Amino acid sequence: MLKDEEKMPTINPKGVLAGQVAVVTGASRGIGEAIAKRYAMEGAKVVVSARSVDPEDHFLPGSINETVQAIRDAGGEATAVKADLSREEDRHNLITATEAAYGPVDILVNNAAVTWFMPVAQFAEKRFRIMMDVQVWGPFELAQLCLPSMLERGAGWILNISSHAAIHPNAKAPGGHGGTVYGMCKAALERFTTGLAQEAYGSGVGVNVISPGLVATPGVVHHKLINESNKDRVTPVEHMAEACLRLCHGDPAEITGRIDYADQVIEEFKLEPADLI
Numbered sequence: 001m002l003k004d005e006e007k008m009p010t011i012n013p014k015g016v017l018a019g020q021v022a023v024v025t026g027a028s029r030g031i032g033e034a035i036a037k038r039y040a041m042e043g044a045k046v047v048v049s050a051r052s053v054d055p056e057d058h059f060l061p062g063s064i065n066e067t068v069q070a071i072r073d074a075g076g077e078a079t080a081v082k083a084d085l086s087r088e089e090d091r092h093n094l095i096t097a098t099e100a101a102y103g104p105v106d107i108l109v110n111n112a113a114v115t116w117f118m119p120v121a122q123f124a125e126k127r128f129r130i131m132m133d134v135q136v137w138g139p140f141e142l143a144q145l146c147l148p149s150m151l152e153r154g155a156g157w158i159l160n161i162s163s164h165a166a167i168h169p170n171a172k173a174p175g176g177h178g179g180t181v182y183g184m185c186k187a188a189l190e191r192f193t194t195g196l197a198q199e200a201y202g203s204g205v206g207v208n209v210i211s212p213g214l215v216a217t218p219g220v221v222h223h224k225l226i227n228e229s230n231k232d233r234v235t236p237v238e239h240m241a242e243a244c245l246r247l248c249h250g251d252p253a254e255i256t257g258r259i260d261y262a263d264q265v266i267e268e269f270k271l272e273p274a275d276l277i
Helices: 030-041 064-073 088-101 125-153 180-200 218-222 237-246 262-268
Strands: 021-025 045-050 077-082 107-110 156-161 205-211 259-261
Touching (some): 030 045, 030 237, 077 088, 125 180, 156 180, 180 259, 205 237
Parallel strands (some): 021 045, 156 205, 205 259
């Protein structure tokens, strides 16, 4: 929290991302919204993408128009582009619209997710395919669309947002909570990240993946993922935003191929998470 004598968070047009074009998917609320705001605070031109354009578009609070308005009200630069990442035309339009508005993508943050929690025996094929499209194929194709320009310019960052669900569970422990498909998606995303990082190494393009830990986003609250046993481990969304900022600037020959967790990044780089606009 801000102390009385501290200044309110503002946009720094000469920040570490000054002039960079950043695309953040799933940025209508929660972690994506926080990342978009933090990047804008460091001078990035941010394209904010999700399915929820206006507040009435989703039962959870938050929309891309609201995220953009908050950035603009603070003096930053942002544009909203609606995209359902399960749709090929929306994935392509997101990058085309970004390039039309600001130019080539410098930073791609694949944060969008759609998730159902239910046992494998009850999981419908349609839902399985939607989750894979949004959380695996979507990030893969968006990277394909951004990479040629990044490689040509010898600069760029791709950051994929994962989850502790990617870690193999103890098969002999009770429970599971229906998270098998979600864990599959995140595990695939992590392997994609390290593979692409290896392919792109030395090109000036850094590729990383990061998990937030337990953050009380609207989605997490809705799915009742916070309970008595883990409520003491809840971390502020500002910590995730700060860690995601750190993984998208610097030397991509050094900061690439990382499978990170927000708290570890905060500790390693001795970061002080900023309050968000």
